[in-house]
Amino acid sequence: MTGGPDGGADWRRLEPRTALVTGAAGAGVAAGGAVPAFLGLTGPMGAGGALLLVAAGFLLLAVGGAAIESVRCHRTRYRVGDERVELHARLFVLERRRSLPRDRIRSVDLTAHLLLRLLGLVKVRIGTGESTGGAESTLELHAVSRAEGERLRRELLNRALGPDATARHDGELAVLDPSWIRYAPVSFIAPLLGGAAIGGVMQVSEWFGVQGEVIDRAGDLFRTTPVVWIVLTLTAAALLAGVVGALALWVEMWWNFRLEREPGGTLRVRRGLLTARSLSVEERRLRGVELVEPLGVRLFGAARMDAVATGLAQGADDRHGTHRSLLPAVPRAVADGVAARVLREPVSPTGAPLTPHPRAARARRLRWAVGAALLPVVPLAVLGAALDVRALLYAAGATALVLVPSAVALALDAYRGLGHGLAGGYLVARSGTVRRSTVALQRGGVIGWTLRQSYVQRRAGLLTLTATTAAGAGAYDVHDADESEGLRFAAAAVPGLLEPFLEPAE
Amino acid sequence: MRLRPPRNTPDERAVAWWRTQWLLVTAVPVVVLAVLGGLLEPARTWLLAGAGALAAVGLGCAAFFPRWWFRVHRWEVTDEAVYVRTGFFRQEWRIAPMSRIQTVDTVRGPLEQAFRLATVTVTTASAKGAVTLTGLDHRLAADLAERLTLITRDTPGDAT
Incomplete structure (x- = not known):
């Protein structure tokens, strides 16, 4: 298997120790399932039979998993040629070949969960810039030794290393400040985790067939207390669990965080306590950055930073955007500073003063907000009036009293957040209230415009502009800008593209 | 403006x-x-x-x-860009510069063939930037697709 068009490069195999990891993981799953399975089977089969069956299942999962994985590792080969990276796997009847052209490779990410780390292994994921591809555009090596992973990463990303490359190396852009953990509990994850904790307790108690008992026990505990206190205590407990969970998750995700610039113009993020992750983004693939301020985090003056780059993998594990994150929630000033250093600008464009949007945009937001807030109120009130039920009318009033002011507050905040502008080579757009996002997109990265105007917007003289780009989300919006001013802004942002299609309004 | x-x-x-x-x-x-x-x-x-x-x-x-x-449907192809307008109650204008076009697809369904029509879809590297020209005469569409493909081929780089 030597020679060929890419002659010279040797085929390499995956690390055989990977089988141990799969075996151990299988054993872990089996052990987790063994206890409930044993308890469940003791009834119909007696203790001896149940033990036998569970032990057999355990062996099957642990040894069988390891054996299959061992075959897979043995039969999978890869090589890095001058032109292409190739993967060749032959599993029983299934044969798979995949090859990526080297000049298309945009990212090389290394991840290692706890078991892999203990054995000194890493999982390598090589991605190309294809926006269409799911699995076709990435090549995954699971797993190779840590040294081999590092070698691959350097070799595949440093091809552009020119003579002046060392001069571009300016090292560390940001390191973890442990005090940033204070923003973890105010993220949206905390209440979700709290809910999940209660659900988890219920689920586990159901496995052991004691769910009823748990509910009774909780009922006993609160027998003498009024309902209000029960609700408050449970909410507080759930929130506390959520906060603890959010803190733990933050530590796991961001421990040892380092953002650095490597020779050859690659941005590299390293982070993780148990699962170590190393994500690399080629700098010439970077089209800008996005500062994201979810409501809770924003109230404490903090912001997260995501990369807007082409060819970042958008797989299943990217659903929460963590793959693109360059920075956890940090004080806004720090985020701006890091953004400036990442973009090699003296001042970050994300902090530039922006053009506010016309008052009509505020009216639209207020209308939506009040409309949405009245949605649950109106049926309650109508039902209450029709059936002559006092309680429903009171409920409608209370809902309106709570929902309408908060909706109005959100709408006003959303309007205050709206803005767009040009800062040097960047187009800056800001919007959102629950998730406020300030995106700074390189003007050269804009590859088209989509302009939308509903009938209502036309009457109000508003226009929604969307800059399409190959990077990040694919399109970034400027909501409800003034029609003339917005068009002039779009024309100025990308000279030559829009002008031929503009005419003065009569 | x-x-x-x-x-x-x-x-x-x-x-x-x-x-x-x-x-x-x-x-x-x-x-x-x-x-x-x-x-x-x-x-x-x-x-x-x-x-x-x-x-x-x-x-x-x-x-x-x-x-x-x-x-309400209008289209135009200049030397610099493809420009399309659709809709009335939700009017939409789409502009894709020639230099960023990646693929040009011509689709002719059975009905379109019967009416000698074709639909040309122009995509850029953005997942959200496709421009669609519907209801073109099939010969015009073929000429247009050929012209756009030639321009795309002559454009250096990967248009991102």
Whole structure:
């Protein structure tokens, strides 16, 4: 298997120790399932039979998993040629070949969960810039030794290393400040985790067939207390669990965080306590950055930073955007500073003063907000009036009293957040209230415009502009800008593209 | 400042094409209802009334919307960009510069073939930047696709 068009490069195999990891993981799953399975089977089969069956299942999962994985590792080969990276796997009847052209490779990410780390292994994921591809555009090596992973990463990303490359190396852009953990509990994850904790307790108690008992026990505990206190205590407990969970998750995700610039113009993020992750983004693939301020985090003056780059993998594990994150929630000033250093600008464009949007945009937001807030109120009130039920009318009033002011507050905040502008080579757009996002997109990265105007917007003289780009989300919006001013802004942002299609309004 | 409408309308035959689409879409449920009405004695009045109402709505739409779409859909291809306008209540303008075009697809469904029409879709590297030109004369569409493909081939880089 030597020679060929890419002659010279040797085929390499995956690390055989990977089988141990799969075996151990299988054993872990089996052990987790063994206890409930044993308890469940003791009834119909007696203790001896149940033990036998569970032990057999355990062996099957642990040894069988390891054996299959061992075959897979043995039969999978890869090589890095001058032109292409190739993967060749032959599993029983299934044969798979995949090859990526080297000049298309945009990212090389290394991840290692706890078991892999203990054995000194890493999982390598090589991605190309294809926006269409799911699995076709990435090549995954699971797993190779840590040294081999590092070698691959350097070799595949440093091809552009020119003579002046060392001069571009300016090292560390940001390191973890442990005090940033204070923003973890105010993220949206905390209440979700709290809910999940209660659900988890219920689920586990159901496995052991004691769910009823748990509910009774909780009922006993609160027998003498009024309902209000029960609700408050449970909410507080759930929130506390959520906060603890959010803190733990933050530590796991961001421990040892380092953002650095490597020779050859690659941005590299390293982070993780148990699962170590190393994500690399080629700098010439970077089209800008996005500062994201979810409501809770924003109230404490903090912001997260995501990369807007082409060819970042958008797989299943990217659903929460963590793959693109360059920075956890940090004080806004720090985020701006890091953004400036990442973009090699003296001042970050994300902090530039922006053009506010016309008052009509505020009216639209207020209308939506009040409309949405009245949605649950109106049926309650109508039902209450029709059936002559006092309680429903009171409920409608209370809902309106709570929902309408908060909706109005959100709408006003959303309007205050709206803005767009040009800062040097960047187009800056800001919007959102629950998730406020300030995106700074390189003007050269804009590859088209989509302009939308509903009938209502036309009457109000508003226009929604969307800059399409190959990077990040694919399109970034400027909501409800003034029609003339917005068009002039779009024309100025990308000279030559829009002008031929503009005419003065009569 | 405002956007001027693109210069070209779809081909005149697109109106007939859209009309046929409307008629076909309405014909299927109307025929089903009418056949059921013929077979089921007890519910005949209701089924036939339903079929009649549906047919009236379908005919109305077929008479009105295609003309309307013909008036609001516009397209233009200059040396620098592809420019398309669609919609009225939600008007939308899409502009893709020539230098960023990645693929040019020409699609001709069975009905479009019967009317000698074609749809050209121009995509850029953005997942959200596709520009679609509907209801073009098929020869014009072929010429256009060829011209766009040539330009795309001569553009260096990967257009991101």
